[in-house]
Amino acid sequence: MNEYDYIIVGAGSAGCVLANRLSENPSNRVLLLEAGPEDKSIWMKIPAGATRVFAPGPTNWGYFTEPERHLRNRRVYWPRGRTLGGSSSINGMVYLRGHPEDYNEWARLGNTGWGWDDVMPYFKLSENQQHGESAMHGATGPLAVSDPAIDDEGSRLFIQSSVNAGLPFRRDLNDGVQEGVGRAQVTVRNGKRSSTSAAFLHPVRHRKNLHVVVEALVERVNVEGKRAKGVDYTKGGQRHTATARCEVILAGGVINSPQLLMLSGIGPAKHLQELGIQVQHDLCGVGANLQDHLYVYYIAECDKSISLNHQLAGARMYFQALKYFINRSGYLNIGAVQATAFPRVGLNADRPDVEISFRPMSLSISKKGAILLDKFPGINASCSLLRPRARGTIRLASPNPRDPARIHANYLDNAEDLHVMREGMRWIRKVFETRPLADFIQREVTPGALIKSDGEWENYIRDEAQSVYHPVGTCSMGADAKAVVDANLRVHGIAGLRVVDASVMPRVTSCNTNAPTIMIGEKGAAMILADQKAR
Template identity: 45%
Template sequence: MSFDYIIVGAGSAGCVLANRLSANPKTRVCLIEAGPADRNPMIHMPFGLAALAHMRWLNWGYQTEPEAQLNHRRLFWPRGRVLGGSSSINAMIYMRGHPQDYRDWARLAGPLWDWPRVRAIFVAHEDNQTLRDDHHGQGGPLTVSDLTDPNPLSRAFVAAGMDCQLPGNPDFNGVTQDGVGLYQVTQRNGRRLSSAQAFLVPVLDRPNLTLVTKAQVHQVTFAGRRATGVQLRDRTLALAEGGEVILSGGTINSPHLLMLSGIGPGAQLQAMGLPVLHDAPEVGANLADHLDITVQAALKGREAIGIAPSFLPRAVRAAWAYLRRGQGEFTSNVAEAGGFARSDPARDRPNLQFHFIPAYLHDHGRRLSLGYGVTLHVCDLLPKSRGRISLASPDPMAPPRITANYLGHPEDLPTLLSGLKLARRILHAPPLARHILSETLPGPQVVSDEALVADIRARAETIYHPVGTCRMGLDAASVTDPQGRVRGVQGLRVADASVMPQIIAGNTNAPTMMIAETIARCILDQPSAS
């Protein structure tokens, strides 16, 4: 059997593409996922994300190279390796980014990516259960909901932010992004709604859609410069004449697969013993991510989600409420509240984002912390540092080399330092301070700028938003053109967060689905252009 479209990666983007491209019953579509089906109950129970970091069979579990500006630490980069991809293991926050992000994209990649166009796709995707105005949609495949039972401490965080002169904001995707509030989440009836559940599961019975799981693609095959299919460990899947391979493996896996297929920096490929099909120096470059630092505090009481014998009765009640009604504490996405601020009032958009967690969180949840506490994250939304994905080995099963280059640009550290100081002010503002026994991180002894910078270098981590390694653009040096077509070859596209020309000011899941929808429409409008 041959296919009109072979989609590599059933994550946030791949599931949207599979839905849209298989709508025509005469079109044969194959969707390939390296991981398993999304049957694990911890995926679907929102609070289960606290356990997902431990489940290596659902997670690529990447590590960066030693980061020069972070005390040469290797940072853990979890990415979903399961149907739904990272939308099956993330915190479910629904965020579009700032309109200025997409105006910048339009300048770099053309009017297809300007704010009015992408906004219309966001609205069309959405089925918002609460907000009913011109900024939101109803009836789309992606259910967006308020949290069913937010922790009282999350509301205290909002009040504390307002006490620090940040405006209250009930809708970060509405009139303005600035301010603090409770996040909306991609949940339906208190359960996670991943891209797989929203876009793939409803169409899995289409006879022209083939789903292949637990199958890692080793390379794209070519005849000359035209893609002809993909090579798995034990077989080849072929394209029909005029068909296309679409890479949707994400910011790490898509450039990795391009390089394994002979498309990338020529000297690097040759050094690995790989033939060079197309010398494309920017494959793997332009890597951007949101670097994050936390403030933590121990509580006087037990309002938080805690790891302690005294929490057991609450856990039993939460399990009962979740199973019976899709309500209760187990519907929590953990990062319940947050907001956006500017490190400098002159900024054209917010460049700091907060994620408030009514619990202790250490090492991405991989290290348990006893007791009751809170964690306030702050990240730099618009970093200027850029890193790279590169080959570590010609073996397709070997992970690539990730050099994030955090804080490599001199402007990034002052921004994150400003964010850390503001997060600390919020944590100690009266609405939260009345609950706090003591600050535990960075700790009351860490006061000077020098000490705070040392703390950032010792503790900062990713907040899981890598983008940009197959950037699209109008310029000939870009990896893909504005429709996701890989330059220098035919019949091959990329459609995922890797094509972002610049990182956006917000969470990246909904924008990745928007990217897939936009590129699917390009394909359907021009089926013979490849």
Template identity: 45%
Template structure:
């Protein structure tokens, strides 16, 4: 490849997901810099992405989805877990359930307490507010005028309110704003919608700015390695349409490929645990043992209730088909009605025991019967409720299966390896079952499906959990931020021991936040854009002096 054939920009971003879209939009606000965004997936043109209820079909057909699987999980009785991640502009924000949740302030204060200056709650709240246009209006916790539209559901299903009433009957307070002064309680979620459509990071940040002359968005571009000169990142090699291409970066290369693919790309580039790289014949550029370590996720289990007479709930039946046709017509006409649902309309944050200082469990109430991530066809009508563990102690890893950049990474979340995780989920399942048994829901004469109905003792519930638990799609931590020997980036998100290279996505989280991860990743993108621009204003390239713990 001749040097004249290689495009050169100032900032080269790998991954057009939530953080990548933010970075592309914010960095290209300066007309004097050239920005390029590489995304392995296609443009976000599918109607299933933009219609909120389309996520149900996206789950079934695997469209816009990497569709990874884990290694067999001993904690899940040897099962392989499903790991859906967005493979499309907008990344997982184009295929998720659109819940806007930030986590608990203690999560971020914990990051700062570990030595990550500038990442405490008071530091990150302005970035949450800057990113947001909340249709409820601005206050101490919320912003208006930001790119990301956040709103109450346009046509909420009445069963979301029924769940909230059941939660109140079980003794939990109602919470009308999980992102306000208090997180605990049950309530309806706010969502990333606008005018009855999904409002992904691509729609919020990229779409309004695609006309900028200094912003290049390249889809179908699968990054295969970071190109280095010495210890400085200077570009990215990628495959597109069966051809190998390269793009160069004058200032920085920024990896925003997510918690599963950013560490894989680092390892393919010779950055990571030396023994693993050598085992796959990859020359070691920089022995950085923490790359791929510290993988953790919100492990989750679902109770499903059959309610055949409640035909207003989503379900496969003649009545359900009639409702769906009416919903399609209404959504096409006015962007209102049944198809504006995100399915998980209601939920809550609760404590597994009174001894917990803050919520350690999250509930998602779904207005349909959800089995195997929605991939299995289930006839009839009913509802479901998830309970997920917000701060698991189990830690796993991401590694390589081969040196082939098109191969899937080796994903081992090590779910339920720590006994404390199992005990909390057992308590959480019992708390969830208690809510679903309250009069507001029990009056509809639903019946718990047999898979869980027979689990009554703690031992039986544990067996059910191990046979059915899986991710609720929030992997983090594999390029951990910090100053320890297994940390990968510093508080500026620069890769330890290298120059011109940052990681900006969920992989940098030292510990997972107590809530859905999309809003926090958008916040990380917003803050990272300021960090990058501050380095440019300082008139220097972002050179990072290696720690003593990093080999020279």
């Protein structure tokens, strides 16, 4: 019972896709190991419940970076899903694919088969599009993709003011023409989150050839003679060994996949030797190339008619909960973002370089990850840096698998990143001062009207910027000396071992990363099955 064809480590955004696709063939025995518990929390089903699973807890790893030198030595909070569905069970549910040049650049870096035209079929394969099938969308996949259920006045005003400020309106932000403003779709259907566990895993858990084990911490990949043979994991205080006849597939994400490789002796030799870990294969790129989207808030106090702060607080929250549980209506259907803009703000930018996310409420996030609505009627927009030049690392803290890895994001280590964020914030201010939205604004709360010069903006950004929770790149694919996997996601130098998750992205996508990660799961599964057929 401990021998399988495929062992998948991590039941997150890519892992659940892999488990579904690889177990479609009843002759394939598949083991899916997840460190966290089942995804049973009601807050993982309700769209607005994302705020309740955002803080560290049983289903959230709740990581923090090391002190970030260019952010006043602040430790930045990194929520990561630790449950079936991974981060797709706790995220803001935004469905965005990015710009075609994101993927064309991957291909130019030596990753044949990863251009925009190559990956599009895999986006469509997953998708169950509310508006039906088209040249750019699929309608028969497991993943529900829908328009936001709430059509609020504040978002309509923001979109119109963005258009009046010179940005074109876009009905579909996923059709390959990204620049513009519109309403991003979400992975929600009929008032319920469509995580990858809900969409891909739970419908097939009855398969006899699919074995799912939760609360199972994988401690190492067993390597013999440059080949992965299986894994060791603990569950309930007991150690287990599982062997893989075909492949071990890491889908633990941008932190846990490189951490597990290094714990298994695959990584930068000097770092492993310093920790007393026997080197199985010197692979310097493991844990390198870390990239993440950084964001900062703009908050305005406004006319009560366009803010939802009062609707989601106090006794009114109970009324909204009642509406939701009776007929799935009301504001508990709201996701993380209600309107999205992709302008160009940097010098000589040839495509959008910031993502502006509008919300008809205003809030603050504590240093420990708690989300609190403001007492006054407010709205906010955030500016996210889409293509950061900064690169960070993931490194082991110790040889103990239970010790969180050390995250060095290295945010804003260059003038270009800071310039783009500063100009993105100025773009938001311009839109908020443009009619019709301007007619409803009473005052700029954050950063405040006194912030005007370049230096004042930059100080504000260094004081307040936070992660958008889109880290990628620490097991980057490519053919260069620092690549960890090849274009087929096979780990360089170790047979029978792949990485299939967001860590393989050589460059971060110009958008939220969940939809691209699901695509990687689909394409990775197709590659694995094609190799199996060839054998």
